[in-house]
Amino acid sequence: MTGQGELAEHEWVDDHAGPVVRPYAVTGGRARPVTGTFDLISLVTATRAEVGSESGLGPEHVAIVGLCQRIQSVAEIAAHLDLPVGTVRVLLGDLAARSLVQVREPRATPAGLPDDSVFEAVINGLRAL
Amino acid sequence: MDYGRSERPAGAAPLPTAIKILIAGGFGVGKTTLVGAVSETRPLRTEEVLTETGVGIDDLSGVEEKTTTTVAMDFGRITLSDDLVLYLFGTPGQDRFWFVWDELALGAIGAVVLADTRRLADCFPSIDYFEGRGTPFVVAVNCFEGAKQYRLDEVQGALDLDPDVPVVLCDARERESVKEVLITLLEYAMKLREERRRAAAD
Numbered sequence: 215m216t217g218q219g220e221l222a223e224h225e226w227v228d229d230h231a232g233p234v235v236r237p238y239a240v241t242g243g244r245a246r247p248v249t250g251t252f253d254l255i256s257l258v259t260a261t262r263a264e265v266g267s268e269s270g271l272g273p274e275h276v277a278i279v280g281l282c283q284r285i286q287s288v289a290e291i292a293a294h295l296d297l298p299v300g301t302v303r304v305l306l307g308d309l310a311a312r313s314l315v316q317v318r319e320p321r322a323t324p325a326g327l328p329d330d331s332v333f334e335a336v337i338n339g340l341r342a343l
Numbered sequence: 344m345d346y347g348r349s350e351r352p353a354g355a356a357p358l359p360t361a362i363k364i365l366i367a368g369g370f371g372v373g374k375t376t377l378v379g380a381v382s383e384t385r386p387l388r389t390e391e392v393l394t395e396t397g398v399g400i401d402d403l404s405g406v407e408e409k410t411t412t413t414v415a416m417d418f419g420r421i422t423l424s425d426d427l428v429l430y431l432f433g434t435p436g437q438d439r440f441w442f443v444w445d446e447l448a449l450g451a452i453g454a455v456v457l458a459d460t461r462r463l464a465d466c467f468p469s470i471d472y473f474e475g476r477g478t479p480f481v482v483a484v485n486c487f488e489g490a491k492q493y494r495l496d497e498v499q500g501a502l503d504l505d506p507d508v509p510v511v512l513c514d515a516r517e518r519e520s521v522k523e524v525l526i527t528l529l530e531y532a533m534k535l536r537e538e539r540r541r542a543a544a545d
Binding site: 254287293298299300301316330333335336339341 | 387392449525526533536
């Protein structure tokens with residue numbers, strides 16, 4: 215991670231030194247989720263108030279379920295847990311496969327864009343802010 | 344960290360629709376400031392970690408270790424109603440991360456290209472990108488104190504824009520100003536959709 219560790223092994227490092235655990239370690243070396251694609255703005259909500267020590271779930275999985283008691287986008291989960299988006303996608307795939315989270319992909323037409331009513335709703339919503 | 348609980352039982356109601364708008368422009372032009380002016384939370388930062396296979400353009404032959412690069416994106420959230428959430432994503436500044444832009448631009452309803460008249464050329468790559476993709480965009484000239492004021496048609500000419508592309512003045516620190524920019528973008532994007540639909544029907 216940084217050369218600092220080698221120079222002064224016994225020194226504590228703060229947040230600026232970066233994560234102590236490599237992102238791949240969190241996912242057990244997996245780069246792709248077992249299920250789902252998870253756009254940055256896919257919205258995620260937990261289906262349970264909490265999860266116990268189910269087999270195969272790590273502290274990051276539990277943290278995501280805790281965070282998603284309120285609706286969060288994939289990008290927000292990554293930002294709050296200070297994990298790369300790719301890592302969060304893998305963890306979300308694990309949770310989705312166990313039905314511990316519900317995921318809503320962004321609404322889109324076949325052309326990949328929201329329909330007209332969404333545009334009008336956004337304009338009205340912004341005016342009302 | 345705050346794991347706030349909602350009164351709403353998890354999974355009880357349908358999840359809202361999320362949409363995104365991209366905020367592009369050169370380094371230091373005020374993208375994160377603009378996001379922060381309208382976001383309901385302070386701008387958050389999300390990171391993509393890329394390995395050598397992802398970066399692609401780098402010649403890594405002979406390099407034994409895996410090289411990772413981190414691309415950071417700042418973003419904000421505006422809850423417009425119970426069933427509509429708008430996200431604003433600042434695009435990463437470096438041109439070599441176009442594939443991150445591709446992911447961001449997918450499904451985006453439009454983009455704001457923030458321009459600084461002192462460094463107008465900095466927004467050329469963004470404009471080229473959105474023109475090439477057909478993503479609706481507006482150019483918002485951030486009014487920095489001390490910068491010479493140009494007329495909007497001068498900016499339009501200097502950027503060699505399609506005359507239909509809106510060019511507006513803004514103050515990226517001011518919520519009302521940023522709201523106006525976003526509304527201009529949405530109205531333009533709707534008009535563009537209508538025109539494209541009509542052209543396809545002819």
